[in-house]
Amino acid sequence: MIRRLICAAILCASASHALADESGTTPIALRCDHFFDANTGKLLGPTTIIVVGERIQSVQSGDVATTDMRVIDHPGMTCLPGLIDSHTHLTMQFSKSTYSDKFRMNPADDAIAGTVYARRTLEAGFTTVRNLGDGDNASIALRNAINRGTVPGPRIFTAGGPIGTTGGHADPSNGFRWDLQGDPDAKNGIINSPADAWKAVRQHYKDGADLIKIMPSGGVLDESSSAENAQMTVAEIEAVVAAAHDYGFSVAAHAHGAEAIRRAVIAGVDSIEHGTYMDEQDMKLMKQHGTWYVPTIIAGKYVQEKAGEGWFPPQIARKAEEVGPIIQATAGKAWKAGVRIAFGTDAGVYPHGDNAKEFGYMVEAGMPPAFVLQSATTQAAALLRRAADIGSLEAGKFADIIGVAGDPLADISRMRHVDFVMKGGVVYKDGAGAVRP
Structure with missing residues (x-):
């Protein structure tokens, strides 16, 4: 009897292991009627993408004969690289009650809500995001949970909390009565000198952030009087950039006002976010500095x-x-001036999952459809310094693949209706066709 039980246990374990191996290593052949080549911006004909594990093994034109593979076939589908949103806030979402919720909601509430917003983002076709600001490092915890496979969501590269000055756009106590304001310091991302800047960046490194977000200008949704006034000195921004680059971080700068943009560019930031009041001088500087x-x-x-x-x-x-x-x-003027543009939406200011509406607004601003798709693929990957792994569908890169019906170059609104989502070789959404064994 004991011998039989041991044999049964071994057989069950072997069967379980075999199933796990099959689901994890069986190659996938994804057949697409059309294929968006993000490197050239062109829409190609029938293409077969072979996926092994979490990466692409090959991309071949035509309907390639496959054996011993799981075949996913979607007639009429256009395959594109997984999209990248370069500006999100996955652990918050504005509503009518946002300004009073801060007195009722706890950090744990934000983290749990973030799991919902992350899934919506992924199912909308955005397999990677740059998260530019949170509270209590909730997005760092969310990133870690997604990386562990605990919850589904996009690849997150997060700045943790933003860095700004006392009373500036990053100060969490703006608008509070005096006895509730406190005096947040560099540990909380509030700086008032180059020395503070170094401490704040080093704290972000300690916290596990992936990049740095600064607030050198006023903002819209805080309770200050100006959206465009300059709120950091050149010396403070230079200190942030120097410290960040020491630790391998890039620096994203929230900047609406022209003077704040100029200071940030001169000081060496990697990106300008929003840029509402950007003028011709700013655009020339941005082109000069890349x-x-x-x-x-x-x-x-x-x-x-x-x-x-x-x-x-x-x-x-x-x-x-x-x-x-x-x-x-x-945005339209910046494109015409030749400024480098990466796709980003400020998701969380508007409802998560609606990210692809930005494509339509970019086209309305005068940008060609192929360019706006590249801004969310190859260009955003370059901004993230992750072009070796994401941003285009090529052998060796992560199998981050999405599918839409029809031709998005002819009708950019099709990007708002993603039918198929694969991230790292795992299918998270498949609403348009059959999956064959």
């Missing part, structure tokens, strides 16, 4: 709309109504 621009048009439009619906206190509503009508035109 600085990236992440427009976030959808966020400007959304806050303008909600200001009209009474969502915000009067001072914030005024700023939203000023910024909203400008940001799209600025």
Whole structure:
């Protein structure tokens, strides 16, 4: 009897191991009627993508004969690289009650909500995001949970909390009564000198951040009076950049105002976020320095709309109504001027999962559809310094693949209806066709 039980246990374990091996290593042949080549910006014909494990083994034109593979076949589907949103806030989402929720909600609430927002983002076709600001490092915990496989979500490269100055856009106590304001310091991301800047960056390294986000200008949704005034000195920004680059971080700069943009570019930041009041001098400087621009048009439009619906206190509503009508035109001018542009949306200011609306706004601003798709693939991957792994569908890169029906170059709104999502060789969404063994 004991011998039989041992044999049965071994057989069960072997069978279980075999099933695990099959599900983890069986190659996948993904057949696409069309294929977006992100390197050239061209739409190609029928293509077969062979996936082994978490990476692409080969990309071959035509309907390639396959044996001993799991075949996924979607007639009419266009395959594209997994999309990259370069500006998200996955652990928050604005609502009518946001300004009072901060007195009721705990960090754990934000972290749990983030698991929902992460899944929505992934299912919308965004397999990678750059998360630019959170509270209590909730996005670092979310990133770790996704990397462990605990919850589904995109690849997250997170800045943790933003770095700014006392009373600036990053100061969490703006608008509070005096006895509640406190005096947040460099450990909390609030700096007032180059020395503070070094400490804040080093704290981010200690916390496990992937990059740095700074606030050198005013913002729309905090309770200060200006969205565009300069709020960091060149010396402070230079200190952040020097410290960040010592630790292998890139630096993203939230900057609406022209002077703040100029200071940030001169000081060596890697990207300008929003850039609402960017002028010709700023654009020339950005081209000279190779600085990236992440427009976030959808966020400007959304806050303008909600200001009209009474969502915000009067001072914030005024700023939203000023910024909203400008940001799209600025993005169009920057593209015409030849500024490097990466796709980003400020997700969390508007509802997560609607990220792809930005494509339509970029096209309305004058950018060609192929360019806007590249901005969310090859260009965003370059900004992230991850072009060796993501951003295009090529042998050796992660199998981050999405599918939409029809031709997104002819109708960019198709990007808002993603039918198929694979991240790292795992299918997370498959709503358009059959999966064959």
